[in-house]
Amino acid sequence: VTGYAKLLPPTGPVRPDSYDFSFDSYFAGIGGSGFFLGNPTVVATDDGEMSLPARLFSSIENAREAIADHIRGSIGGAEGEIAAALIVGVRAGIPDEINEAMRRTGIYHIISISGLHMALVAGTIMGLLRGAFALFPDFSARRPVKKYAAAAALFSIAAYLVISGVVVAAERSFIMLAVMLIAVLFDRAALTMRNLAISAIAVILVSPHEVVGPSFQMSFAATAALVGAYAGWADHRAGKTRPPSPKRSLPGFLTRKFLLATGGLAMTSIIAGSATALFAIWHFQRVSPLSLFANLAVMPIVSVVVMPFAVLSSLAMPFGADGPFLYVMGKGLTAMIAVSSWISERSPIDGVGLISQQSVLLVAVALVIATMATTWLRLAALPFALAGLLTVSDIRTPDVLISEDARLVALPIGNGELAVNRERPNEFAADNWKRALVSETIVKPEMFDKADGQFDIAAPTDLPQGSPFYCREGLCLARHPSGAIVAYVEDRKNTWKACAFADLIVVNDATAYDACHNPLVVVVTKRQLARKGSAAVFFDPQSATTPAVIEFAVDGPYRPWHEQRKFSREARGLPPYKRGLPPYKKPDKSDGKPAQ
Template identity: 30%
Template sequence: MIQDALEQRLEAERDQLVLWVPVALGAGAAAWFVLPDPRAWAASLLLALATALAALVVARGGRAPVLVAVLSLAVAIGLALTWARAERVAAPVLARPTIAWVTGRVEQVEPLPARRLTRVTLAVQAWDGEGSAPARVRINLDARTAPPGLARGAMIRVRARLMPPAPPAVPGAYDFARVAWFAGLGATGRGFAPVQVVMPAAAGATDVRAALTRHIEVRLAGSAGGIAAALATGDTGAIDETDAEAMRRAGLAHLLSVSGLHITAAVGLVMWLTLRLLALSPRLALTGQLPLIAAAAGAVAAIGYTWLTGAQVPTIRSCVAALMVLVALVLGREALTLRLVAAGAVVVLLCWPESVVGPSFQLSFAAVTAIIAFHEHPRVRSWFGAHEEPRWRAVLRGAASLLLTGLLVELTLMPIAVYHFHQAGFYGAVANIVAIPLTTFVVMPAEAVALLLDPVGAGAPAWWVADRALALLLWIARTVAAAPGAVTALPVMPLAAFGAMVAGGLWLAIWRTRWRYAGLVPVAIGAVWTIATPVPDLIVTGDGRHLALRGDDGGVAILRDRTGDYVRDLLAEAGGLDGVPELLSETRGARCNRDLCWMVRRVDGRVWRVLATRSLYLVPANELILLCRQADVVVSERRLPRGCQGRWLTLDRATLATTGGVRVTFATGRVATVRTAGDAHPWMLPGARDGVGRSPMLAGWLSMLPGMDLEAKRP
């Protein structure tokens, strides 16, 4: 019988069943972001609870009903936690761009030397501007005009041009509005000089992280100092943007985000030094307690390093994992297991459930899960385990293990990179063979020694070693990034295809018996689905000022000749172009003047005509209306005359205010938008932008109850 066969499978996998609990928690959290409104959230929550109860009712001693009940309950908890956290962090958001005087207490100061800026986060105390005051704002200041007393805890007053946190400019782009909601940020912008320090920071207050960052950047100039600071404090502001992009293209960007590699190196170095130093005492050495003392020192190092680097999600996950490894070593248990990864995921999801949709969480946990699952396989253990063999063969075996692990990680992370960043690299595994040992065994130890010796003025030799090693690391990044085919741009991955690949990957990683290979099916389906998805032909930003059109030759061209680097790169990425897009005014398929651009695109035998405005100057209405009637698609950043309607689609200021950015595929007639009708996530609601903090979510929930109409009762 099917039930008996299933029970036999689950009995064989009984040690792996608990690993599905964090998966179910994450699925519930992700469901809150995918589902549109409180009705759907409540229905899913009740369905999960009903499924759990039903499974317990029919349980007759087997594993399957209990597993279904536990996982359903975990889904409900994940969804409820995410909903509750979205309510708990709710804070007023600026309704529209404005210039205002802001007085606030400095919560964070982040120097960005590579951009000549200083980024300051303020808790607003006084507001002199239009609309309701946001609770927290983030302001960029010119580093040259930043006052000397600018430090955490100080009270400052500054005049700034502020904007609401920006939603994705085009479908699939970075959603800063969502991130800002959970961070409590109500506005971002740029401050004007002079900045007044109303009250300096408390006497004796020292920002250790900022001081250490400045110290490192003084010792090492340029991007080398920025990378060294990133390794020590997590601050990447001094890394030149060109070098940061090279690190990303070479698959080395993970070295700049403090996570498992860095925590492991720090803990290992501290434990090694502790054992070596304390072993010099015969009395301590004979007690047999040195491993326990070294483990305690390593735990202190992990916690301190996590605090020093800002306690980001990858760092917290790595810290929890390191602490569990240390506990397992003390107890004499096997340390590096998937249960350790699962425990770290549970901690992160319970505290920050919104992180499940972020690339940081996905990349870090996917990489660690893939590495451990790969090396837990019996055949892999037999290949790369300890052998009685000559030294040179052991070195080759280790290099092969590192290369295969790197290739596996690249393949594992590729769907996540394509979904979030619309590109995938292929040379990262080779680059990491040199970069990881270089960072772990040369850069970080040299930097640690230099910092320890600097108080007595003897750190210069160690800084020289770190500088030379970082120069080699940057050379590797630049060389690999410049290699042909280093990065392949893939603009579109459907959400369902991404979900299928994630589900299949988890199935492969968690199970241990042969049915794990069934996970290859959804992985293959997701990959084929992604490759078969046609690339967009037209991409329009949410303000209507910018668009990118794919030409008949497959190239991407942008509307405005004077387009900033950020928007140009954004449109190229969204259009699946790894390079600089052309200008429509210089392409053969377009005719442009200073005010209008007329473009022709041929797809599957049909000719599509696109009309777009390029300036805010008025065009004679009658002539514009005639052009609109001949165009299939009309795009404008301003409100068009009533008679100016495209034959198929019109995207003017009024329409784009409702849809946000737009992506159009002519072959299928599909139009994807940033905003969708009925989306009730709080950062998408007008109430959130008017300063109504918790009421939109609460109103959505209570409106489901009979007789409750909060909108009618609101004054």
């Protein structure tokens, strides 16, 4: 395609200590992202001019889109979008309300292709093949049919990885499951810590940067906890003698099997949820209070109906016989959506705020000891776990958050409210800040006309504590519950207006400088934010003569994924580009005046 496009460099964290998107972009080989200015034009090309990898990737993408369109047409609605996400990894069309409902109920992992889906695909293929081999007892008695089924399952998950888009989570899950299936091929136990360690080493060799990401940490924490719990339970059962099971009627037999399956699913959810809870809170500041009940209600539908029929539909699709299987899969997804929506409506707020880094590290150490030790040494994990839980709240919440483009300022004003300086705040940043500051509601600014006398910008002594932003003439004011006044200025020429009364001034002007010359007034300029990233500000409620403390997200030596920050116009102290501007001249520093 060809056309005009606007490209933007990778953004940094939306607040200090949050996820750095430029870090992920750097290792993914992404130098910028943006959008076309108008519709792009398709350029006709000769396939012979394309390299072999390009033709291969093009064919795979075309096949994915064709399959996704076929699935949407067969099932339709939100169910069709979710089915396309589960089979080929195309999930952009899922409605936002369904995404949010699954996040609140803790079942969004069903949408993201990961270990669950790989395991269900491999299990379905192995179950079908071993059942088919059982129909030929002479052949099954002479051949290692379990290895044949494992090899077929390995091939199937490799195909699933390719057709789902080779996303990072699926790639990591494929490596983990491939190690276990290969262990079966060589007559080794599949569910062992050794295999998990081999999988971790393989993932680190392929994508070492994933170690600091939430996907790697939560995936391996859950798997390690489950493997360790399974090994401990197996050891416990091995040391006990059990009498033969009494004969039961068919209803009693089915009831016992149902209770065992429900109990096993509940324990799996509890173990995996407990192992990943602190990692989820650290990275996302949210937890799903009703996730156990949601998973107990939804996972049988996914495991018995949705994924097996997804596999069957994929096998039947080349022959045009996938319609009945997709129909059953769609009905299962309808039930899943209904359950998640019902539980989401009754789920309390899931934002839990920030937690301390040392608590996460201590719990990680406890998890390693508990899962790796095989004797009474497991008890050594208890002090670390207890210390981690006691230090969860050992962190100070920021009083003000500032976006790296200097356009958005937010401060909690009490009663679960977060005041912002814009009527249309950036939705992603605002949602992240709400969870970090444990706020439920965004309070937008009150706008005043120039002729309106209700808001005296020169003497804002009437601002109540915990007030929203009051804005007029490119200047916004708000009073923090501590009593500190926060000012937002669009033009550096208006900075002096707030110097007499503000404790913090944010200037959305790259050419600005500290015009107050007062050590008690903290001035944050657009140029600082462009170079150092988003900021968090802390006031001292005990002393009015102590200046606010400010922390930047990239306040330190630049790493390779931060180098682009120094080249923007804002980072160089230049105004926004306009046609007809004269060439930039370096400032004359001899007179001590700031650059113009």
